[in-house]
Amino acid sequence: xxxxxxxxxxxxxxxxxxxxxxxxxxxxxxxxxxxxxxxxxxxxxxxxxxxxxxxxxxxxxxxxxxxxxxxxxxxxxxxxxxxxxxxxxxxxxxxxxxxxxxxxxxxxxxxxxxxxxxxxxxxxxxxxxxxxxxxxxxxxxxxxxxxxxxxxxxxxxxxxxxxxxxxxxxxxxxxxxxxxxxxxxxxxxxxxxxxxxxxxxxxxxxxxxxxxxxxxxxxxxxxxxxxxxxxxxxxxxxxxxxxxxxxxxxxxxxxxxxxxxxxxxxxxxxxxxxxxxxxxxxxxxxxxxxxxxxxxxxxxxxxxxxxxxxxxxxxxxxxxxxxxxxxxxxxxxxxxxxxxxxxxxxxx
Amino acid sequence: xxxxxxxxxxxxxxxxxxxxxxxxxxxxxxxxxxxxxxxxxxxxxxxxxxxxxxxxxxxxxxxxxxxxxxxxxxxxxxxxxxxxxxxxxxxxxxxxxxxxxxxxxxxxxxxxxxxxxxxxxxxxxxxxxxxxxxxxxxxxxxxxxxxxxxxxxxxxxxxxxxxxxxxxxxxxxxxxxxxxxxxxxxxxxxxxxxxxxxxxxxxxxxxxxxxxxxxxxxxxxxxxxxxxxxxxxxxxxxxxxxxxxxxxxxxxxxxxxxxxxxxxxxxxxxxxxxxxxxxxxxxxxxxxxxxxxxxxxxxxxxxxxxxxxxxxxxxxxxxxxxxxxxxxxxxxxxxxxxxxxxxxxxxxxxxxxxxxxxxxxxxxxxxxxxxxxxxxxxxxxxxxxxxxxxxxxxxxxxxxxxxxxxxxxxxxxxxxxxxxxxxxxxxxxxxxxxxxxxxxxxxxxxxxxxxxxxxxxxxxxxxxxxxxxxxxxxxxxxxxxxxxxxxxxxxxxxxxxxxxxxxxxxxxxxxxxxxxxxxxxxxxxxxxxxxxxxxxxxxxxxxxxxxxxxxxxxxxxxxxxxxxxxxxxxxxxxxxxxxxxxxx
Numbered sequence: 001x002x003x004x005x006x007x008x009x010x011x012x013x014x015x016x017x018x019x020x021x022x023x024x025x026x027x028x029x030x031x032x033x034x035x036x037x038x039x040x041x042x043x044x045x046x047x048x049x050x051x052x053x054x055x056x057x058x059x060x061x062x063x064x065x066x067x068x069x070x071x072x073x074x075x076x077x078x079x080x081x082x083x084x085x086x087x088x089x090x091x092x093x094x095x096x097x098x099x100x101x102x103x104x105x106x107x108x109x110x111x112x113x114x115x116x117x118x119x120x121x122x123x124x125x126x127x128x129x130x131x132x133x134x135x136x137x138x139x140x141x142x143x144x145x146x147x148x149x150x151x152x153x154x155x156x157x158x159x160x161x162x163x164x165x166x167x168x169x170x171x172x173x174x175x176x177x178x179x180x181x182x183x184x185x186x187x188x189x190x191x192x193x194x195x196x197x198x199x200x201x202x203x204x205x206x207x208x209x210x211x212x213x214x215x216x217x218x219x220x221x222x223x224x225x226x227x228x229x230x231x232x233x234x235x236x237x238x239x240x241x242x243x244x245x246x247x248x249x250x251x252x253x254x255x256x257x258x259x260x261x262x263x264x265x266x267x268x269x270x271x272x273x274x275x276x277x278x279x280x281x282x283x284x285x286x287x288x289x290x291x292x293x294x295x296x297x298x299x300x301x302x303x304x305x306x307x308x309x310x311x312x313x314x315x316x317x318x319x320x321x322x323x324x325x326x327x328x329x330x331x332x333x334x335x336x337x338x339x340x341x342x343x344x345x346x347x348x
Numbered sequence: 349x350x351x352x353x354x355x356x357x358x359x360x361x362x363x364x365x366x367x368x369x370x371x372x373x374x375x376x377x378x379x380x381x382x383x384x385x386x387x388x389x390x391x392x393x394x395x396x397x398x399x400x401x402x403x404x405x406x407x408x409x410x411x412x413x414x415x416x417x418x419x420x421x422x423x424x425x426x427x428x429x430x431x432x433x434x435x436x437x438x439x440x441x442x443x444x445x446x447x448x449x450x451x452x453x454x455x456x457x458x459x460x461x462x463x464x465x466x467x468x469x470x471x472x473x474x475x476x477x478x479x480x481x482x483x484x485x486x487x488x489x490x491x492x493x494x495x496x497x498x499x500x501x502x503x504x505x506x507x508x509x510x511x512x513x514x515x516x517x518x519x520x521x522x523x524x525x526x527x528x529x530x531x532x533x534x535x536x537x538x539x540x541x542x543x544x545x546x547x548x549x550x551x552x553x554x555x556x557x558x559x560x561x562x563x564x565x566x567x568x569x570x571x572x573x574x575x576x577x578x579x580x581x582x583x584x585x586x587x588x589x590x591x592x593x594x595x596x597x598x599x600x601x602x603x604x605x606x607x608x609x610x611x612x613x614x615x616x617x618x619x620x621x622x623x624x625x626x627x628x629x630x631x632x633x634x635x636x637x638x639x640x641x642x643x644x645x646x647x648x649x650x651x652x653x654x655x656x657x658x659x660x661x662x663x664x665x666x667x668x669x670x671x672x673x674x675x676x677x678x679x680x681x682x683x684x685x686x687x688x689x690x691x692x693x694x695x696x697x698x699x700x701x702x703x704x705x706x707x708x709x710x711x712x713x714x715x716x717x718x719x720x721x722x723x724x725x726x727x728x729x730x731x732x733x734x735x736x737x738x739x740x741x742x743x744x745x746x747x748x749x750x751x752x753x754x755x756x757x758x759x760x761x762x763x764x765x766x767x768x769x770x771x772x773x774x775x776x777x778x779x780x781x782x783x784x785x786x787x788x789x790x791x792x793x794x795x796x797x798x799x800x801x802x803x804x805x806x807x808x809x810x811x812x813x814x815x816x817x818x819x820x821x822x823x824x825x826x827x828x829x830x831x832x833x834x835x836x837x838x839x840x841x842x843x844x845x846x847x848x849x850x851x852x853x854x855x856x857x858x859x860x861x862x863x864x865x866x867x868x869x870x871x872x873x874x875x876x877x878x879x880x881x882x883x884x885x886x887x888x889x890x891x892x893x894x895x896x897x898x899x900x901x902x903x904x905x906x907x908x909x910x911x912x913x914x915x916x917x918x919x920x921x922x923x924x925x926x927x928x929x930x931x932x
Contacts, residue, residue, distance in 0.1 A: 037455065144646045150455045151401055155594065156645045158403070158587055163638025166631040280466070287459060317474040324470065327463035331456050332448055 007192035009309045015198050015267060017305030018205035019260050023282025024301040025209065025294060026256045029216075031286070032229040033249040035150050036142055039157040041282075042275025043164035044130050044254055045261035049179045049270055050172040052126035052262070055113050062171030063129040064102075064109045067136065071102035074139040093244070097135060105132050127258045134254035135247035143243050147232075161276065168272035181266020201263045208256055209298075215252075225249055277320075281308070284327050287334060300330075363508055367501055376500035379572055381612045382511040386565040388592040389518055389604035390558030395590070396598030397522070398554050399534035400450075401458045403586045404465025405562045410472055410581030412438040412563025413570045417484045418477065420570075427490050431567055438563020439556050446555040450548065465586045473578040483577030490571050503572040510568060511605075514561055517797045518601045521557070524796045525789040525808050528779050530554055532772050539770050542732065543848055544759040544787040553793065591637055594644060597653025599774075606652050611637070666826050667778065669817040670810035683746075685710050685852050685883045686731065690740035693726050693907075700726040702907040703740070708852065713874060713884040715894045717918075718904035719927055724887045725767070727904070728856055731885075732764055733757045745851060759787055763845030764854040767887075769837045773830030777821060777840055780829045782812035784847030815843040819873055835866030839873065846877075853877070855886040859893045871896045891919075903927070 023041060030038045051061035078094035105128045111117075112125035141160050145152060181200075185193040216222035228235040228245040236242055264270070264278065281304060288300025304323060311322045367375060387405050394400045415437030416430035449460040472478050479485075489498035490506070497503055521527050530550050532539040537547040570576060588611070596607020618632040644651060686708040693701040701723045708714050718724055729735040731742060733754040741750040749757050758764075763784070771780050782789075789808040791801045816822040819839050824832065832840060838858055845853055855874075859867050867890070874884060874897045888894050894901060894915060901918045903910040905927045911918065918924055 037459075141642050148645075151399075151458065152645055152649065154455055154458055155401065155590070156642055159591070159638045159641030159645065161638070162587065162591075163635050163642070166634030166636075166638060169631050170635070280462075283459075284463075287456070318471075320470040321467050321474060324463045325467040328445075328448060328460055328467075331452060331460045331463065334452075334456060336451075 004191050005313070007189070009313055010306075011192070011194065011198055013302075013306040013309035015201050016264075016308065017302040018201050019264050019278065020282045020285050020301035020305050021298045022205055022208060022256050022260045023279060024285035024288075024297040025212065026253045027279075027283055027286040028294060028297045029212070029225075030249050030253050033225050034138075034142070034146070034153075034246045036153045036246075037150075037157055037283075038250070038253055039154075039161040039276075039279065039283075040137070040164050041253060041257045042277070042279030043161060043168055044134065044257040044275070045264075045278060046168065046270050046272060046275040047130040047133075048126055048258040048261040049265035050168075050177055050272070051129060052123065052265075053177055053179060054172070055109065055122045055126050058113055058115055060106070060109050060113050061126070061129065062167070063133065064106050066167060066171070067129045067133050068102045068106055070133065070136045070140055071098040074098040074136050077139065077144075097247075098139070101132055102136070105129050123262070127255075127262070130258050130261075131251065131254040134250040138243075138247050138250045142246070146243065146246065165273050165276065168275075172272050174272065176269040176271050177265070178269045179262070179265035197266055204259060204263055208259065212252070212256075221248060281305075281323065284323065284330070287327065288330050360508075360512060364505075367504055372500060375504050377612065377616060379500045379504055379507050379568075381609050382507045383565045383568050383572070384589065384592060384612060385605045385608035386511055386514050386568070387562045387589045388596065388608045389514055389601055390561035391589055391593035392596075392598050392601055392604040393518060393521070393554050394558045395593055396600070396603070397534070398530055398551055400551070400555070401590065402461040402465075402555075402558070403458060403583065403590060404461040404468070405558065405589045406581045406583070406586035407465040407468035408438045408442060408559040408562035409566035409569065409585075410468060410578070411441060412566030413576055413581070414472055414478050414484070414566075415563075416567045417487050417570045417576050420487050421484060427488050427571065430570075431564075434563050434567035434570075435560050436563075438566065439560045442556045442559030443552065446552045446559075450551050450555060461586075462583065466583045469578055469582050472581065478578075479576075481578065483575065485575045487570060487574040487576070489574060497571070498574065500572060503568065507568050507572070510564060514564070515601060515605065516799075520797055520799045522601065524801055524805060525782070525786060525791070526550075526793065526796050528772075528775065528783050529786045531775060532783055535772055536770055538734070538754075538766070539772075539783065540786070541754040542758050542764050543784050543844070544755045546755055588637070591641055593651075594641065594649075595637075595651050597651030599650055600653045600657065602656070603651055603653035606656065610652060667806075667809045667813045669813035669822060670807075671814050683710050684708070684743075685745060686885065687743040688727070688731070688740070689742070691727070691730055691737045691742060692739045693723075693730060693735060694738045700907050701730065701737070704904065704907065704909055705740075706902045706909060706912060708883060708885050710851075710883050711878060711881055712899040713878055713886065713897050715898035715901045716885065716887045716904060717889070717891075717894065717901055718910070722904045723907035724904060725856070726907070728764075728854060728887060731757075732762065732854060758848065761849065761851035762854065763848045763850030763852070765838065765841040765845055765856055765858060767856040767860070769834065769841055771829040771837060771840060771844075773828065775829060776825065777827050777829055777832065778809060778812050778816065778825040780840060781815050781843045781847050782808050784815070784844035785811055785849075787848070812843075812847055815847045818846060819843045820869070833866070835862045835869065838862065838866075839870065842873065851883060853882060853884045855884060855888075857887055857889065859888055859890045867893055 026041065027038055030036060047063050051063050054061040075094050075098035078090065078098065082088060082091060082094075108128055109125045112121050137160065141156055142153065145156060181197045185195060187194055216226060224235070224240045225245050225248060227238070228240055228242050232242050235245065261275070268274075282301060285301025285304050286297045288296060288303070307326065308319060308323050312319045315322070363378070366378060370378070387409055391402065391405055394402050412434035416434040419425070419430045419433050420427050445464055449457060452460055473481050489496050489502070491497060497506060522531070529540055529543070529545050533547060533551060540547045540550070569580065592607040592611040593604050594607070595610055596605065597603030614636070615633045618636055622632045648654075684707055688707070689705050691701055691704045692699070704727065716724055716727065726735065730737050733749065733752055733756070737750060741748055743749065744757065744760060744762060747760065749760070772783070785808055789804050791804055795801045813822060813825060816825055819842055821836060821839060821843060824836065829837065829840060842853070842855070842858070858870055862870065871893060878884065886898075898915055900912065901915055902912040903918060903924050910923055910927060911921055913921070
C-alpha cells in the first residue's frame, strides 16, 4: 500500500465514519430516553434521498401518504384513549401533530413537486415527511408499550423495521439510487485530493453534534429529556410527560437520520433496504459505547468505519463478516463491564 | 389418555397420510411448514422458557445445511451419514458462541445473536468452498435401499418423523426435573442458584439444543431442495423464525408449530395472490407481518397459543407423598452450623457491613434484626454467596465458604427464601417444590430427551409432595403457584428450600405482609421444624413474631453488631430502644 491509497482509505473511513457517528449518537440518545433501540432509523435515512428524487421527478413521494395514514391512525388512537378516559386532555397535540402537521407536509410536498421549484425548497420538502413520521411512529408503535421490557421494545422495533422496509419497497421500487453530490476537489494534501463532499459531511457532522450537545446541555427541553432518561417515573412526577419527551427525541433522531441519508446519498448506490445495514453499523458503534456513553459511541463508530474501509481494501469479500464478527468481542467486553445482573429481563 | 394427546395423535395420523391425498405443491408447503416449525420450537425453548430472544437461528440452520451439503458433495459417503455432521456443525459453534455470549444480559444478547447471525450469513456468501452467492447444487439425494427420497414427496415422511421427534423430545424436556429448573430461569437466576443449579450451564444447554434443532432443519432443507444458497439463511429469515414463534405463542411447544403453520400459510397467500394483484415490487408479507407483530406486542404477547390452550386444559397430576431416601446433610449434634467472623463489606465508599461476627448453633432459631439500612440484606447475601465480603470469613458446617459460589453453598445444605417471593407462577405448587430437589434428581440429558427418566421423575415428585405435607400445603399441590395467597406462597418457598435437604434455613422477612392467622401458621411451622432438628436464621422486623419463635436475637445497626441475647434481654436493652425509637 502506498501513501496515496492510505490517504484515500482514511478519507473514505472518515466519510462513512462521520455518518456512523451520527447514527450511533442518535441511537444512544433514543435508547437512553426511551429504552428503545430504534432499528427503523435506517429506513428513515433512505426515505429522504428517495423522496428527493421522486420530488425532483415532479411527483409526491409515498412517504407523504404514509405519514397521513399513520397520522390518522395515531389521531384515532388518541381519540379512543380520550373517549375511554372521558377527558379532553391532550386534544391539541392530537390534532396538531397527527392531523394538521401531516396535512401541512402534504401541502408543502405537493407544492414543491413542480419542475421550476428551487432545489433548496425541494430538499426541505423531501426532509419534511420522513422527519414528521418519527413522532407519529412512536405514537402508533411504541407508546402503548412504552413501559414494557427492553426486549419487547426491541422486538417491536424490529417488526417496525420489517414493515417500513416493505413500505419502502412499495413506495420506491427495487431499483438503486445515486443522488448527485458535490464532485469538486477542495484542496490537496500532498497528492491526496480532499473532496468537497467529504468536507460537507464532516462539517455537517460536527454541526449536528454541536447542536445536539447544546440542546441537551442548555435547553429546558434537553434537560427534560435527560431527566426522562434517568428516571421515567421521576420525570413524570415533576411534570414531564415521558411520551412527549420520547416523541421529541424521536423527532431529533429523524432529523439526524434524514440529514445522514442525504449526505450519504451521493457516496454509494442506495436501495430501499440499504438503511438497515448502515443503521446496524452505526449501531455497532453505539454498542461500543454501551448504548449510554456518547464519546465512546462516536469513537466506536469511527473505529468501525476505519476497520470497514481497510478490510474492504484487503479482503472485500469478507468486509461485512469482519465488521459484524467484531461485534461479539465488543459486546462481550461491554457485558463484562456491566455490573453483575441477578435479574434477567425477559419477554412478556 | 388426555384430550390433547388424542388430538395430537389424530393430527399426526392425518399428516402421515397426507401424501395419499395431497398434490406436490401442497406437500412442499407442508414440508416447508414442518422445517420452519422445528426451528420455531427451538425458539420457543429459548424465548418462552428461558427468556432469551435470538435473531440468529437461521444461521444455525445454515451451518447444518452447508456442512451436510459440503460433506455429501465432497466425500463419497452415504448421505445419511451427513445427519450427525449437520447436528454437530450447528451444536459445536452454538456451544462456543453461547459460552462467549450467554453471560450477556437481555438486549446485548439479542444484538449478539444478530451479530453472529449476520456474520455467518456473509461468511457463507463469501467462502468459495460454499459456492459464494451461487450456492451449492447437485447435492445427492437420500435413499433407503433402491428407494430415492428426492423432492418434497420423498422427503415428506422424513420431515414429518423429524418434526414429531423434535416435538416429543421438547415435551419430554419440559416435563422433567431439567424442564422445571429451566422454567425458573425467566424468574431470576437466584431461584436456581439457591437450589444448587448452574444456571449458566443450563442456559447454554438449552441454547445448544435450540441450535441443534435449527441445524437439523437445515439438514432437511438441504436434502429436500438438493440445492443451497445463502439467501435462505439471512438475518431476515432469522427474524421471520422469531416472528413465527411469537405469533404462535412462546409459552408452549405447540406454539412453535402453530406459528410456523400460520406464518407460512399467510405468507404463501399474501405473496401468491396479493403480490400478483399489486405487482412484484410490493412485499406484502413484510408489511403484513411487521404490522401483525406490532399489534401482537401491544395486545397479545402470548400469541395464538393461549386462545387454543383454553380447549386443551392440561390434566394436573396429584401424587402421594413419600419421604426422601437420602438425607445427605446430617446436622452436627449440638455443634456450630454457621460462623460469621469479622465480616466486612464495602460498596466503594459505603461500609454496609463492618466487622460483624455472630454464630448460629445447631437446632436454634436465630433472628437478625435492625433498623432499615442496617445491612441485614447484605449479610444475607454474604452468607448465601451472592456477594463476596471485602474481608473476614464465613464458615458453614466447619468449612470456609467465604469464596464459594451460591450454588456450591446451597449444595452443602443451605436453603433460603426470598424477601420478595420468587416462584414460577405458571407451575403447580408441587412442581415449584420439586425445583428445590433439582440437584438430587439430575440425570443425563439424553435420558430426559428420550423419556428414560420416569423412575427418577416419580421419586422427585413424591419427595416434593412429602415436603408439602410437612408444611401443610399438600391439598393445594395441583394448584398453580400464582393462585396461592401471599402467606401460602411464603410457606411454599420454605417447602422448596426444605426439598434441598438443608441443615440451615435462611428466611428473609418471612412474616412481612402476612395476616395474623398466616403469621400464626408460619410460627407454628418454624417451631415444628426446630423440633425436627432444623436450624433457622431469619431476618425479621415483626417483634411479636420474633418473640414467638426466636431463641436468640442479634441486633445490627450501621452494619455493626449492637448486641445479642435472648428476646427478653433485647427488649430490655436501652441501646436497642434508642436505635429503633431514638433518644428522648
